[in-house]
Amino acid sequence: MIKDLLAQNEGKTLEFKENCRSIQGIVRTAVAFANTAGGTIVIGVRDGTKEIVGVQDPLAEEERLANIFADTIIPTLIPDIQVVSWRERQLLVIRVPHLVGPYAVRSEGPEKGVYIRLGSTNRQAGPEIVAAIRRLAANVFFDEQPCTEVNSEDIDFRAASELFSRVNRPFTPSSRRSLGLLADHAGREFPSRGAVLLFGKTRRSVFPDAVIRCARFQGQTTASFLDQKEIDEYLPYAVDSAVAFIERHTLQAAEIGRVRRKDIHEYPPLAVREAVINALVHADYSIGGMQIRIAVFDDRIEITNPGMLPFGITLEAALSGVSRLRNRVIGRVFRELGLIEQWGSGIGRMIAACSDAGIAPPRFEEIGNSFRVTLYSQRTGPSLEKGPLWQAELMEHLREHGEIGTAQAARLWNVSDRTARSRLQKLVKRGLLSEIGTGPKDPKRVYVPRGGILSNEGTT
Numbered sequence: 001m002i003k004d005l006l007a008q009n010e011g012k013t014l015e016f017k018e019n020c021r022s023i024q025g026i027v028r029t030a031v032a033f034a035n036t037a038g039g040t041i042v043i044g045v046r047d048g049t050k051e052i053v054g055v056q057d058p059l060a061e062e063e064r065l066a067n068i069f070a071d072t073i074i075p076t077l078i079p080d081i082q083v084v085s086w087r088e089r090q091l092l093v094i095r096v097p098h099l100v101g102p103y104a105v106r107s108e109g110p111e112k113g114v115y116i117r118l119g120s121t122n123r124q125a126g127p128e129i130v131a132a133i134r135r136l137a138a139n140v141f142f143d144e145q146p147c148t149e150v151n152s153e154d155i156d157f158r159a160a161s162e163l164f165s166r167v168n169r170p171f172t173p174s175s176r177r178s179l180g181l182l183a184d185h186a187g188r189e190f191p192s193r194g195a196v197l198l199f200g201k202t203r204r205s206v207f208p209d210a211v212i213r214c215a216r217f218q219g220q221t222t223a224s225f226l227d228q229k230e231i232d233e234y235l236p237y238a239v240d241s242a243v244a245f246i247e248r249h250t251l252q253a254a255e256i257g258r259v260r261r262k263d264i265h266e267y268p269p270l271a272v273r274e275a276v277i278n279a280l281v282h283a284d285y286s287i288g289g290m291q292i293r294i295a296v297f298d299d300r301i302e303i304t305n306p307g308m309l310p311f312g313i314t315l316e317a318a319l320s321g322v323s324r325l326r327n328r329v330i331g332r333v334f335r336e337l338g339l340i341e342q343w344g345s346g347i348g349r350m351i352a353a354c355s356d357a358g359i360a361p362p363r364f365e366e367i368g369n370s371f372r373v374t375l376y377s378q379r380t381g382p383s384l385e386k387g388p389l390w391q392a393e394l395m396e397h398l399r400e401h402g403e404i405g406t407a408q409a410a411r412l413w414n415v416s417d418r419t420a421r422s423r424l425q426k427l428v429k430r431g432l433l434s435e436i437g438t439g440p441k442d443p444k445r446v447y448v449p450r451g452g453i454l455s456n457e458g459t460t
Helices: 002-006 023-036 058-072 106-112 127-137 157-166 173-178 193-199 235-248 269-282 315-319 328-336 346-357 389-401 406-413 417-429
Strands: 014-017 039-043 080-086 089-096 115-118 121-124 182-185 188-191 212-217 225-231 252-256 261-265 292-296 300-306 363-366 370-376 433-436 446-449
Touching (some): 002 446, 023 039, 023 121, 058 080, 058 089, 188 193, 193 328, 212 235, 235 292, 235 328, 269 300, 269 328, 315 363, 346 370
Parallel strands (some): 212 292
Antiparallel strands (some): 080 089, 115 121, 182 188, 252 261, 292 300, 433 446
């Protein structure tokens, strides 16, 4: 268990602490984990170097932490605290589950004391995030709520009806309600926020940032624009417009067969379309000042939407097919229109499409309070598969044994310990391996593959 944790870097669900002196930081981390997606705090490991220093009197510290969590967090949060031995050192491993909150630091109050996890940092949750956590607790979705700033005449139901007729789906007054396009408020019927986002004639007055900003950059950086466009259309139409912008600025070729011509795209059309739809359906439209952004470079496409993964979902879970809709109304309408095939299948379809096309797998990442999908036009990214023969030999050893020490590596490669150590350190610096030990002079330190390097080329 400890080796698995040490092979990872600090992030959304993991934090290392050298000791328990920064008790306020530990409490805030526990609160952030509980509010976001759960997580693990390992005490007795130096942050940065991952040097294992251990905890003095771990049983006393375990009891002290349990009391502190009970006294300083509201509502009551009871993490699982374990004393774990590793190489004659004692560590404290605190596992915090994701729970429906919001949880807060008692001394800071139920509004200012709410924290969430963004990357490897704890951030104070603003009013929008606190409201989102409360909606989750009440099983209420942002786009299902009534939008009292508009009325039914502000919704283009004619455009909606035309879209539904194209797929032979009924669009009646009763289906408007079942889809969540209409909602009750104080005895009156109003369009839902989802209806405004999907088909609102004056949607920009309510959601000024609900647009797609597209750009084609020269080269591989954002230094120079070649073209840009702002897409401000009803969301179902915006899908085609965004895909058209990407296709206009990416390469296409033709393969002439004996019978017919076959178009070959630089990026698989299915992956591009799924990435655009994913951004529209899962964007957090409650966040002001952020738009969906599509950036086309010479070597990649980046599609970024506001909002990290929904609370309770980790990136690993999302990659395995676990899904939770952020916008239920938008999701229902997209599914009825045939834009979504099956909940939670989008990421898998993107990966499969790239694999079938023979290009690098897409990269999925949370960047601050946003989510990004990157599609690559060629094979990129670090991998133990690529490199000299000794690297391939190391890969085979790690697949079989999971770890390697300096002396083992020297025997494997038939080189000196110094040369073996230099090669291993090179791979650590490149982010391919993690070093586990009590310090740089620990003769028993071992090297393990950093998560995913062996099994998912280019996605580390």
